[in-house]
Amino acid sequence: MTRKIRLGAFLPGGGQHIASWRHPDQPADGAVSFEFHKQLAQTAERGLFDAYFLADGLATSIGGTSEGGPARVAGFEPVTLFAALAPLTTHLGFIATASTTYEEPFNTARKFASLDLISQGRAGWNVVTTATEAAARNFNLDQQHPHAFRYRRAAEHIEVVRKLWESFEDDAFIRDKDSGEFLDHDKLHPADHRGEHFKVAGPLNVSRSPQGHPVIVQAGQSEDGRALAAASAEVIFTAHQRLDTAQEFYRDIKRRAAANGRDPDHVLVMPGVSPFVGRTEDEAREKYEALTSLIRDKDGVALLNGLCGGTLDLTGYDLDAPLPPAPPTEGMKSRQALIRQIADENNFTIRELFRWIASARGHYTIVGSATRIADMLQEWFENEAADGFNILPPWLPTGLEDFVDLVIPELQRRGLFRTGYEGRTLRENLGLPFPVNSHTLARAAAQAAE
Amino acid sequence: MTRKIRLGAFLPGGGQHIASWRHPDQPADGAVSFEFHKQLAQTAERGLFDAYFLADGLATSIGGTSEGGPARVAGFEPVTLFAALAPLTTHLGFIATASTTYEEPFNTARKFASLDLISQGRAGWNVVTTATEAAARNFNLDQQHPHAFRYRRAAEHIEVVRKLWESFEDDAFIRDKDSGEFLDHDKLHPADHRGEHFKVAGPLNVSRSPQGHPVIVQAGQSEDGRALAAASAEVIFTAHQRLDTAQEFYRDIKRRAAANGRDPDHVLVMPGVSPFVGRTEDEAREKYEALTSLIRDKDGVALLNGLCGGTLDLTGYDLDAPLPPAPPTEGMKSRQALIRQIADENNFTIRELFRWIASARGHYTIVGSATRIADMLQEWFENEAADGFNILPPWLPTGLEDFVDLVIPELQRRGLFRTGYEGRTLRENLGLPFPVNSHTLARAAAQAAE
Incomplete structure (x- = not known):
């Protein structure tokens, strides 16, 4: 199979640009309108995007000039929003952000596993450590934890979540009405985790989804962030202004992934691109x-x-x-x-x-015709800078519609993008492998050795 | 307006009775089937129930004989599940359980406010302190916190959540595209909370819903539980086997609510009833x-x-x-x-x-014709034992359908139950008042005094 561009859509209802809420096309209350988010999700699905992505912060940004404008002061919590959008779509993935610093792993594992069941395998978890002082003050602190502490906690948080997501093997449930046997207790596994930050017994009280567990996503750029992403992320969002820095990041991540014993093809690097798309350069x-x-x-x-x-x-x-x-x-x-x-x-x-x-605001902005934008995406995709892109339309919904109606067909003509979803789960569409439960692997190994 | 019976529906997808999953009508995988929960919600809405209610625990109950049977070992997390059901319904309320002991108030306030926005004012929060040892071991503890500690933390947790739900006055958002004014900063209020258990600056990053804030629900039976419920709950679920103990509880709660300066009519007492409904007694x-x-x-x-x-x-x-x-x-x-x-x-x-x-399992079970069941509900409703009931069908979906098709019409004939939803929000349907933001009240008082 030819390698294809993967596409995420970053669609905050309030818009990306700090003035987008004033644009004639954008509903001024888009940030708190469920109907508007539903429209955006359905447009992204029409465009065959892999996933709808939402960032998140655990504090409001008053004034908000440096954090995305006033329309981001208040909105939905992303996991509940995506849960509500999942039954209204069929193939689109949903990548929600959640904090390893200000949530407990049992709650994190559970809400994402539940979203994954609701969406029948279309959930992703964008792992963040939450850096702002404002967030710390909403969680019993007077100042933010140090960077290194947050990253140590993040690594352990992910470890616990992954253990909890393996609580049930995929065929643990028998559910035989005749015999009355519901569960094969040999296929149920407590986490039994005791570490520096967490003690979690498990098992989780949510079973696995058709994609095994949610896709793990990260966006770290720092040394700690790159190390964590290369160790555990399956998709990495990143921000670069130039091809050469994007290439440096891409190659570094792939090298680190391989050094961790991982297949570099199973760690997708997706830089952000904010496109102003016209039929012509002038438009x-x-x-x-x-x-x-x-x-x-x-x-x-x-x-x-x-x-x-x-x-x-x-x-x-x-x-x-x-x-x-x-x-x-x-x-x-x-x-x-x-x-x-x-x-x-x-x-x-x-x-x-x-x-x-x-x-x-840190992401690559490009103003041009669909041809020129497709050229840029192709150049990055074919030159070790990107496996795909996170598209950040500057305003909504027309900024997204322009991309779907003008750029996507151009990418399809070039054979760079799908013409239909390949699978039903986010993992299948991204070309990521199904994560076989480690307990199932261990049993198979033990049986083979007998 | 004549006083009407309020009805909640307790509908765990795995069924209520420990053997319900083996019933021919009940899908054996109901606990993890989103389609089945959708069917249940739509049936409850057809029956004009006020709300769909889900209990919750923060641990799986292996074996599960004392906790509702094996079908409750794994299922959905209730807030994500209800978020997904909200857009598929129009009037049904959704009361989800969340723990004051193992969540942070900022996260609690936020996810319920988000559910309330998604559902356009149909959310309720059932406050629990989470008593099990198994849950404690999933949250870094070797043994559960003492009862009194949990209740002190619960009271403060609710206090913080309520402060956060008042972060934005109802008309805080201007959103004037022409002038570029988005938010009236005078109508934005940080929580500024510092207490025994929590330090939370606020404001919340979710705005208010059409019902102001989610309905607060509790189910405490102990002395601490009754005190907390009378101080803060708007709906109280309870379990009684006999009319006289239900009356004792009802009168005690109403008396305590009044002693707290609250209108006793705005504290609804709803005992649980598990009905086996037949066209005849024999059936x-x-x-x-x-x-x-x-x-x-x-x-x-x-x-x-x-x-x-x-x-x-x-x-x-x-x-x-x-x-x-x-x-x-x-x-x-x-x-x-x-x-x-x-x-x-x-x-x-x-x-x-x-x-x-x-x-x-602690709830009142009644086996009889629709007439006899309506008699019982009427007797409790008219004799200071109940403002409504939480109906726990022993198995699903037919246990619920029996109640909707046989008991609801009988209650309607007697003028005891609605024949159509009175309002759009949960609060309106329950007959509970809109909670005016205390900052708005304070401003109005200050202006009146000028």
Whole structure:
């Protein structure tokens, strides 16, 4: 089988761009509208996307200029939202984010196993350690745990969840009404976990789904993050602005996966891409201008200042002039230097600068025709930079519809993308192997040795 | 408006009775079948039930003889299940159980608020403290927290959740595309909670639903449980075998609610009733016999032994003879005395004893015609024993269908039950008031005082 591009769709109901909620096409209450999320899921399924992906934070981002705009202040909790969307779709996967720091592994294992049963094998868990101070203050702390602590806890949390997901072998349930035998107790396995962070007896009280267990996803870029992802993730989301850094990451992850004894083909690397798609280059550019013009000056200035940790006060400056000389600051110097570098390299005015940054926020933004966008995806896919992409439409629903109606057919014409779902489960569609229960493997090995 | 009976439906997919999974009508895999739960929800809605209710435990009950039979070993997590059922129904409420001991209030508040948004105001939270040792061992403990500790934590957990549910006033979101104003920051309120068990800053990252916040439900019978329920619950589930004890409980709860400054009419007491419904008394009796005959002798004997904490070993005894004289035992004496009392009062053989206990397990079991069952419900409803009932069909789906098709019409003929839903939210259907956000009230009071 030819290798195909995998596609996730990042579809927060409030939109991706900080001004998307003001776009004429986007419902202003999209973030809290279930009907709107249903429409997005059904459009993504029409586009044959592998999965609907939602990020998550355990605090609201007031003001929200640096965290995705005001439309992300309040919305749905992703696992409940995806549970509700699952019966309204048939093939689309659902990758929800949940925190290893502020949840207990029994609860994590259980809610994702339940989502996996409800969706008949279409669930994925995007593992995050939750870095914000605001989240820590919602969970009994005065300040966030150190980075290394969070990653140690994450590794153990995943270990416990995986043990719990193996509580029942796939054929553990007999359910013979005649004999009255319901369960083969030999095929039920407690977790019996005792570690640095967790003591969990098990077994889990949810059985396995048609895909064995949910797909494990991560997005770590740090050294700790890469190590954890290479050890346990099956899909890795990542953010790169250039082909060469994407290639460096891709090769590093594949190498690390192999060093962990894993098949590198079973660790899919998917960079984020935020596309403004036009029938022509000009139309794409018009769409970019239409959206970015909706950023209020004060929100744009606040965004720049927020990204610099409050050290870049531009009050009173001409927004159509270049950035003023650097004021004397304490801290956040590297971020301010980066922003200044972007401004200098592109010869941006202040207004052009915040418009560009509002749109990208770390993800690769591309403004162009379907052909040019397909060229870019193909180049990354065929040159060890990506196994697929996480598509972040700048606004919804038309930003998604443009991709589905213009880019997907172009990728299909080139033989790079499916023309129909290959399987029923997320795992089957991603081309990932079914995870045979380790207890079943051990029994088979013992029987073979007899 | 005439006072009407409120009805909850307790519908675990694996069935209520320990042998229900063996009943010809019940799918043996009902506990893990989403389609079956969908059918149950839609039948309950056809019957105009107020809500679908699910209990929950944070551990699997292996063997499961004392906890509802083997079909409850594994199933769905209730909040994800109800989220998935909500879009497939229009009026039915969903009351899910969640633990104050093994979850964090931010997560509890969030998942129920999300369910409430998804269902457009049809969510309820059944508050439990989780008593089992098996659950404690899934959450880093070697033994369960003391009862008093769990109840103190429960009271504070509810307090924090309620604060978080008031994070946004109902009109906090402006969402004016023209001006770019999204949120009225004066109507956003952090929880700022610091207590014995929790420090939670807030605000919550989910907005309010059409019913303000989910309905709060409890089922405590102990002194601590009654105190907590009277202080905070809007619906109270309870279990009574006799009218007089149900009356004692009902009057006690109403008195305590009033002492807390609450309107006793806004605290609904709903005892559990497990009905075997027939067109005739004989038909009902046949249904009882058909189900109880499916209890295997070894499961019945294990059930009795399990209920006595392993002190009642009946191996080798004639099951059609009375209970043997009490063996010498340590502990669990009161439970063994109760079981012996039931056997003596009814002149039961061992087999008759476990058949009766398997069916009731603490809830009122009634075997009879629709007329007789309606008589019983009416008597309790009209004599200060109940504001409504939690119906526990012994097996599914026909045990539920019998109630919907035979008992509901009889209650309607008597003017005791609705003939159509009164409102769109759970709160409206239960006749409970909309909880005005306390910050909104405070603002109105301040404005009135100006």
